[in-house]
Amino acid sequence: MRSAQRFFSRWQNWVGLFLVLIFVVAAVAAPLLSPPDPKHPGPMKIIGRATLRMPQPPSKAAPLGTLSNQASVYHALVWGSRSALLFGLSVTLISAIIGTIIGMVSAYFGGFVNSFFMRLTDALLSFPIIAAIVLVQQLISIALYNGGIRIYTQGAILQLPSGEVIFDPNNFPGMMNFLLDLDPVLIALLLLSWMPYARMMNTMVLRIKKTEYVEAARAVGARHFRIIFKHLLPNAISPIFVLAARDIAGMVILQATFVFIGFGKGAPWATVLVYGRDWIYSQGGIFTYWWVFLPVTLALIAFGIGWNLIGDGLNDTLNPRFH
Amino acid sequence: MLPFLRHLVRRLFSILLTLFITTALLYATVMLTPAETRAELYMPKNFSPRMTEAQYQAMLERNIERYHLNDPFPVQYFFWITNLVQGSWGYSPTLQEDVLTAVARRTPATVEVILFSILAYLPLGLISGVIAGSKQHKFSDHSFRVSAFIATSLPPFILAILMMAFFYINLHWFAPERISSAHSLFIKSDDFRQVTGLLTIDGLLNGRPDITLDALRHLAMPVITLAVAQWATLGRITRASMVEELHLDYVTAARARGVPESRVVWTHMFRNVISPAFASSMVSAASLMTGIFVIEIIFNYPGVSYIALRSMNNIPDAPAALGFAIFSIILVLLLMSILDLIQYGLDPRIREKV
Numbered sequence: 234m235r236s237a238q239r240f241f242s243r244w245q246n247w248v249g250l251f252l253v254l255i256f257v258v259a260a261v262a263a264p265l266l267s268p269p270d271p272k273h274p275g276p277m278k279i280i281g282r283a284t285l286r287m288p289q290p291p292s293k294a295a296p297l298g299t300l301s302n303q304a305s306v307y308h309a310l311v312w313g314s315r316s317a318l319l320f321g322l323s324v325t326l327i328s329a330i331i332g333t334i335i336g337m338v339s340a341y342f343g344g345f346v347n348s349f350f351m352r353l354t355d356a357l358l359s360f361p362i363i364a365a366i367v368l369v370q371q372l373i374s375i376a377l378y379n380g381g382i383r384i385y386t387q388g389a390i391l392q393l394p395s396g397e398v399i400f401d402p403n404n405f406p407g408m409m410n411f412l413l414d415l416d417p418v419l420i421a422l423l424l425l426s427w428m429p430y431a432r433m434m435n436t437m438v439l440r441i442k443k444t445e446y447v448e449a450a451r452a453v454g455a456r457h458f459r460i461i462f463k464h465l466l467p468n469a470i471s472p473i474f475v476l477a478a479r480d481i482a483g484m485v486i487l488q489a490t491f492v493f494i495g496f497g498k499g500a501p502w503a504t505v506l507v508y509g510r511d512w513i514y515s516q517g518g519i520f521t522y523w524w525v526f527l528p529v530t531l532a533l534i535a536f537g538i539g540w541n542l543i544g545d546g547l548n549d550t551l552n553p554r555f556h
Numbered sequence: 557m558l559p560f561l562r563h564l565v566r567r568l569f570s571i572l573l574t575l576f577i578t579t580a581l582l583y584a585t586v587m588l589t590p591a592e593t594r595a596e597l598y599m600p601k602n603f604s605p606r607m608t609e610a611q612y613q614a615m616l617e618r619n620i621e622r623y624h625l626n627d628p629f630p631v632q633y634f635f636w637i638t639n640l641v642q643g644s645w646g647y648s649p650t651l652q653e654d655v656l657t658a659v660a661r662r663t664p665a666t667v668e669v670i671l672f673s674i675l676a677y678l679p680l681g682l683i684s685g686v687i688a689g690s691k692q693h694k695f696s697d698h699s700f701r702v703s704a705f706i707a708t709s710l711p712p713f714i715l716a717i718l719m720m721a722f723f724y725i726n727l728h729w730f731a732p733e734r735i736s737s738a739h740s741l742f743i744k745s746d747d748f749r750q751v752t753g754l755l756t757i758d759g760l761l762n763g764r765p766d767i768t769l770d771a772l773r774h775l776a777m778p779v780i781t782l783a784v785a786q787w788a789t790l791g792r793i794t795r796a797s798m799v800e801e802l803h804l805d806y807v808t809a810a811r812a813r814g815v816p817e818s819r820v821v822w823t824h825m826f827r828n829v830i831s832p833a834f835a836s837s838m839v840s841a842a843s844l845m846t847g848i849f850v851i852e853i854i855f856n857y858p859g860v861s862y863i864a865l866r867s868m869n870n871i872p873d874a875p876a877a878l879g880f881a882i883f884s885i886i887l888v889l890l891l892m893s894i895l896d897l898i899q900y901g902l903d904p905r906i907r908e909k910v
Contacts, residue, residue: 530714
């Protein structure tokens with residue numbers, strides 16, 4: 234209880250909570266805030282005639298203007314917060330669980346197991362994410378190519394060994410559609426973001442393992458499973474929350490970055506920037522077409538600040554050094 | 557001298573171990589593909605793309621036979637790694653050239669970005685962190701904290717977009733890519749001696765300071781984008797450890813002895829706050845590398861990232877993807893070693909720890 238009091242006594246934490254709450258509300262109430270187009274659901278809602286080919290300034294139908302393809306920026310902003318939260322939370326949760334388990338179990342058993350897993354962790358720490366994305370994309374491409382899929386700018390076709398060609402993606406084998414929809418950024422992030430958690434957990438558990446209450450639990454014959462999850466985990470987990478809160482923002486920003494340079498899919502916020510890029514990169518365009526980049530940029534920055542403030546607050550609250 | 561050698565040997569051993577683990581993992585992922593794909597990893601340097609289909613198939617068969625591609629993992633890994641060490645990284649169908657040649661040709665451009673960003677952010681981050689920490693709660697501390705907070709909150713790719721819009725499109729101060737088209741022909745000609753491959757230094761060596769200036773004009777945006785985020789992170793960590801250090805006994809003792817404040821800060825405390833700052837820099841070396849490649853792509857800078865960009869085109873190209881991965885790991889390890897050596901030079905405690 235005292236830590237909750239500590240947490241709420243700092244105004245920075247209130248700001249962080251408030252910022253995050255905005256995105257949570259936008260994510261939950263997205264269908265109310267900006268009803269989707271029943272014919273084309275998704276973060277890109279086309280407003281008006283697509284033949285205009287110019288970003289249109291804010292109007293009643295599109296409160297934050299439109300992109301060059303006449304998609305509403307406001308709609309993408311609202312639905313983008315849903316996908317950003319979903320992406321950040323799920324990637325962070327999965328990598329935190331993987332890292333926690335690896336770090337904890339290897340520290341508990343110690344000796345050779347520990348040095349093996351920590352060597353692996355350290356080695357993977359020097360593996361840049363961008364290389365993993367390229368590698369995952371190549372594995373997908375190779376699997377698709379060997380399965381007979383040929384990808385062109387207009388879409389994919391399936392070439393059967395008999396020479397027959399299938400154009401409709403609905404008639405592809407399920408496996409091929411699954412591979413076509415895979416996001417290399419998501420997979421690479423899942424594979425390569427658990428290491429900080431493992432290291433953190435490892436040092437914590439190695440320290441706690443030697444304390445008397447763990448010795449006592451072992452002396453009365455508690456099983457490994459019980460000691461790990463009943464005694465070690467609750468006492469070592471707090472720094473994990475700090476890392477995770479900061480990681481949620483980091484993952485979303487990383488995803489947006491990779492979508493912006495064309496390496497990933499999803500991330501409506503970054504897609505808005507991709508559509509807006511040519512208009513930002515024009516003489517005076519950054520002032521004329523402010524709505525193609527300013528709303529999503531502010532959203533990304535606020536999302537990052539919000540989670541980082543919460544992370545800092547948790548760090549102050551949970552870190553024993555400051556008590 | 558002896559402790560330094562020991563340190564170096566230990567460092568080298570850990571680098572080799574990391575390389576072994578990562579390459580083994582890389583090859584393990586490649587094992588997911590059929591043997592024909594793995595056979596493409598062994599295409600020779602002088603491979604001709606004009607081969608007929610039958611000749612190509614025969615070549616794949618020969619490679620499968622020769623490099624034991626149907627054998628268990630350790631055998632295959634051994635053949636692959638010996639080949640890599642001997643310098644044959646395979647032929648890339650998308651780049652239409654040998655992977656190692658393609659990587660080596662683009663390395664100096666990437667090294668130039670890394671070098672200038674380190675030169676920019678390392679001293680700035682350490683110095684501003686130390687100053688802010690030693691003047692806790694004063695004006696310089698507050699202004700540092702506010703600007704570092706803004707710098708860390710601004711995602712680097714957003715900063716890159718803004719820089720492009722302001723400094724290139726509207727003001728024409730800086731430019732994307734690596735060199736102006738007016739100079740690029742001369743640089744490719746025989747009159748321009750390539751000594752280091754770094755245009756800023758080669759320009760001076762060739763007696764053409766205008767080329768150096770032009771290269772700097774093109775380097776400015778990537779370097780500033782990278783340095784801003786790195787400076788803020790490094791400065792914040794340095795400041796935090798400085799604040800913790802302020803109330804320790806040795807600081808009070810030095811002050812009581814009448815040691816001037818600047819000497820207390822820069823000789824006594826500075827060496828103690830270096831280690832945490834460098835430790836965090838080394839842990840984040842891989843994400844710095846990712847950042848460098850991303851920034852290169854955004855600014856159209858012709859570095860090693862070009863290979864990653866081309867490998868994302870849905871065309872099967874295992875040699876290029878593997879080559880890029882291995883090369884970027886090597887760059888990360890080099891970056892870590894450089895930071896380690898600087899830390900070794902600055903922090904006396906490491907020398908005694910051995």
